[in-house]
Amino acid sequence: MAIRPGEAIGRASGRTALETIGLGKRYGRRWALRDCTFRLPAGRICALAGPPGAGTSTLLSLASGLLRPTEGTVRICGESGPAGRARVAHVTQGKPLYPRLTVAETLRLGRELNPGRWNDRCAEQIVRDGGLPLGARAGALPEGQRTVLAFALAFAREPELLLLDDPLDGLDPLDRHRIAALLLARSAERATTVVLSSQALAELDGICDYLLVLGGGRVRLAGEADDVVGMHTLVMGERRGEGLPREIAAHTVIDTQLSGRHFTALVRRKGPLAPGPWEAAEPSLEELLLGYLRAPGAPGLIAPSAEPVSSRRSHRPGGRPGIPGMPRNGRPGTAGVPGGTPHTSYHHHSGKGAAA
Amino acid sequence: MTTTAHRRASGPRPTADGTGGRQAAGRAPLSGVLWLTWRQHRLVLGVLLAGAAATAVWCAVLRGRMAGVIDAHHLAGCSMISLVPHCADTQEAVIAFRAEFGSSLKLIETGLFLLPALIGLFIGAPLVARELETGTHQLVLTQSVGPLRWLTAKLALPAAFVLTAVSGLSAVFAWLWQVGGDEVSGAYWYSTLGFGALGPVPVAHSLLGLVVGVLAGLLLRRTVASMAATLAAMAVVQVAFQQLRPALLPVATSRFGLGTAVQAPDSGWVQGQGYLTRAGARLTGDDMGCTPNGDYASCLRSHDVTGQFLDQHPVSHHWPLAWIESGIVLALALLVTVLVFRVMRRRHG
Numbered sequence: 001m002a003i004r005p006g007e008a009i010g011r012a013s014g015r016t017a018l019e020t021i022g023l024g025k026r027y028g029r030r031w032a033l034r035d036c037t038f039r040l041p042a043g044r045i046c047a048l049a050g051p052p053g054a055g056t057s058t059l060l061s062l063a064s065g066l067l068r069p070t071e072g073t074v075r076i077c078g079e080s081g082p083a084g085r086a087r088v089a090h091v092t093q094g095k096p097l098y099p100r101l102t103v104a105e106t107l108r109l110g111r112e113l114n115p116g117r118w119n120d121r122c123a124e125q126i127v128r129d130g131g132l133p134l135g136a137r138a139g140a141l142p143e144g145q146r147t148v149l150a151f152a153l154a155f156a157r158e159p160e161l162l163l164l165d166d167p168l169d170g171l172d173p174l175d176r177h178r179i180a181a182l183l184l185a186r187s188a189e190r191a192t193t194v195v196l197s198s199q200a201l202a203e204l205d206g207i208c209d210y211l212l213v214l215g216g217g218r219v220r221l222a223g224e225a226d227d228v229v230g231m232h233t234l235v236m237g238e239r240r241g242e243g244l245p246r247e248i249a250a251h252t253v254i255d256t257q258l259s260g261r262h263f264t265a266l267v268r269r270k271g272p273l274a275p276g277p278w279e280a281a282e283p284s285l286e287e288l289l290l291g292y293l294r295a296p297g298a299p300g301l302i303a304p305s306a307e308p309v310s311s312r313r314s315h316r317p318g319g320r321p322g323i324p325g326m327p328r329n330g331r332p333g334t335a336g337v338p339g340g341t342p343h344t345s346y347h348h349h350s351g352k353g354a355a356a
Numbered sequence: 357m358t359t360t361a362h363r364r365a366s367g368p369r370p371t372a373d374g375t376g377g378r379q380a381a382g383r384a385p386l387s388g389v390l391w392l393t394w395r396q397h398r399l400v401l402g403v404l405l406a407g408a409a410a411t412a413v414w415c416a417v418l419r420g421r422m423a424g425v426i427d428a429h430h431l432a433g434c435s436m437i438s439l440v441p442h443c444a445d446t447q448e449a450v451i452a453f454r455a456e457f458g459s460s461l462k463l464i465e466t467g468l469f470l471l472p473a474l475i476g477l478f479i480g481a482p483l484v485a486r487e488l489e490t491g492t493h494q495l496v497l498t499q500s501v502g503p504l505r506w507l508t509a510k511l512a513l514p515a516a517f518v519l520t521a522v523s524g525l526s527a528v529f530a531w532l533w534q535v536g537g538d539e540v541s542g543a544y545w546y547s548t549l550g551f552g553a554l555g556p557v558p559v560a561h562s563l564l565g566l567v568v569g570v571l572a573g574l575l576l577r578r579t580v581a582s583m584a585a586t587l588a589a590m591a592v593v594q595v596a597f598q599q600l601r602p603a604l605l606p607v608a609t610s611r612f613g614l615g616t617a618v619q620a621p622d623s624g625w626v627q628g629q630g631y632l633t634r635a636g637a638r639l640t641g642d643d644m645g646c647t648p649n650g651d652y653a654s655c656l657r658s659h660d661v662t663g664q665f666l667d668q669h670p671v672s673h674h675w676p677l678a679w680i681e682s683g684i685v686l687a688l689a690l691l692v693t694v695l696v697f698r699v700m701r702r703r704h705g
Contacts (some may be wrong), residue, residue, distance in 0.1 A: 066497055068705040082502065090498040096491040098396065105395065112388050113499035157500070 015042040016078060017161050017193035018063055019308045023072035025058050032058040034217045036072070039308045040195065040210065042160070045187060047204040047225070048197040049289045050214035051296075056197045057093055059214065060163045063195070064090035077160050086117065089159035093166050095150040099139025103132050103149060110153045123156035126182070144175035148182070155186050162187065162194045168203055176200075180207055205285040212306070213289060215296045223303025229288055231301075235265045237278025247274040254298040255291035266291035268301065389501055389509035400479055401517045408521035411464060412528040418460055422536040425453055435539035435622050454542055461541055468529060468553035471522060472561035473594075476586040479514050480569020481579065488577040503704035507697060514566060522562045530554055538623050538671070545674045546625035548598060555675065560682035564689040565590055571696050593688075597681060602627050604680045607667040614656070618666050625669040631661040638665060
């Protein structure tokens, strides 16, 4: 994503792939998702995580139009309704396929049901590269090949936004690796924005450059993966007395694990971490996500790039044209602006703990 | 192309192709959602058409054989005990006729009578329920076709097959009935089986069964549960119409003198009979408490009885009754269809 001079620099510029405002879905008396407001910039591969029942599947289904929202709105690339729906491909949980249809017939299904937006060559190539026999019934395929077929259906629609609901579930490590490679290669080809939900948090590292964490039906964490990870520190040390050392507790403590005489804490820094008899390290993506999933009460964090354009206007009447000097406004390596530091000003969801 | 390639050539298929294959004809292959619907349900729809075609052929053969027997023994319009002059001495021939053809006729009648419930059970109920049960509806609804277009195709294709198969079979059966029904076979038009098997009635009930099955599947999301619900609903509809049917049209009333024998033609559907007073009130024997072993005539006189009446639906009421019932059933089917679409729209937009 090239930034021309004169164009607003930073996250406020750039296209939006997915935007939800006040989105909610109620089943009977239970809200599966509520007050979900965020923005996903185009071109990212976004990890969507949440404990079971957090509403990740519901969010994806609302985004693809599979479900009707009880309240709120969804926009795909600025469009709502059928026009937006046409730009999305959604591989739902369990990757449902008609078991009696052969691979060739399943591809025909895609062609028949997507008139005018079906890339036959793309579908056939993915199926051929995956080594799928065209005459085999979809129900007889092993899980890895089923996933390849589901991906072929999704990518052949040439979507601008691809929603994948736990696609790596039930795959062996070799297949996971293959599918991840397929996903990265194909989404890079047309700069497809991807939202990938997964229970396997470790798999998301190295695939995703954007984060969205739900908890209790609300957004807990949203922003660039590297920035969000960089704002946090994993502190490990020896326990002295009850609780954490004062210097560490002064920061926003997300999650503390105590084991024997040691503690491990995930903190969101409010400034430089004071040196002491402890070790500090940058958490891995998995450690970060795990920390947030374990601590549903921790204050949330919504990066400015993840705030909807329309709602931000009311949020910050000053209308700052983005934040200068932001790193990575595009794919990693393509548009990295040097000089980005982890000490970036973020608007905090909870309203406290803002970095200096 | 593919649609015909997948059809296995078997006995009655050519007939099926000729009657119901307009949508599935090789030269104009189905496209879009219709293709998918055909591909998913071709087995059961093919069985329906083949079964209807085979039964229609059997009906035609049976009609030929019946006509032969009837012509040979001059049985037209004769029942077992008949007052019609030309039917004298035909009793044994009628008994032989009934012994030969009675069970076949009953079998076809029963089949046509049960067809609506079977269609609801095995075509309607699994149509959507199986998709919801296995989650495959998500596969379709995440493609570019909207939920309402998908539902339209899902309903229209089976409805076209049901309409073709059942109306074809019903027409052939009515043609058979002209020769072998009513007096000579003792299977009258007003019997539960006969009425349900003739003319537009099985067609209307079949379409209702289809949409009731789809609605049940949409609401219950389980194939077996929606099959059970469909069966129950179709049984209720059938029982309700058995109660309602005589009231769909005003009965024809005949009056007789006190001394004459009250006699209705065998083909008349008797709804009631009794006595008329001078004031025009209707009394039945039970109302007056007259007993045959007492002085019956003076008992009647004491109630001021002047004549007798007989309420019946003559055979001429058959088709009006059938069309009225079919109209009501089709209106019900339309109502259920609207409900189906509303449920779908509320759920998936």
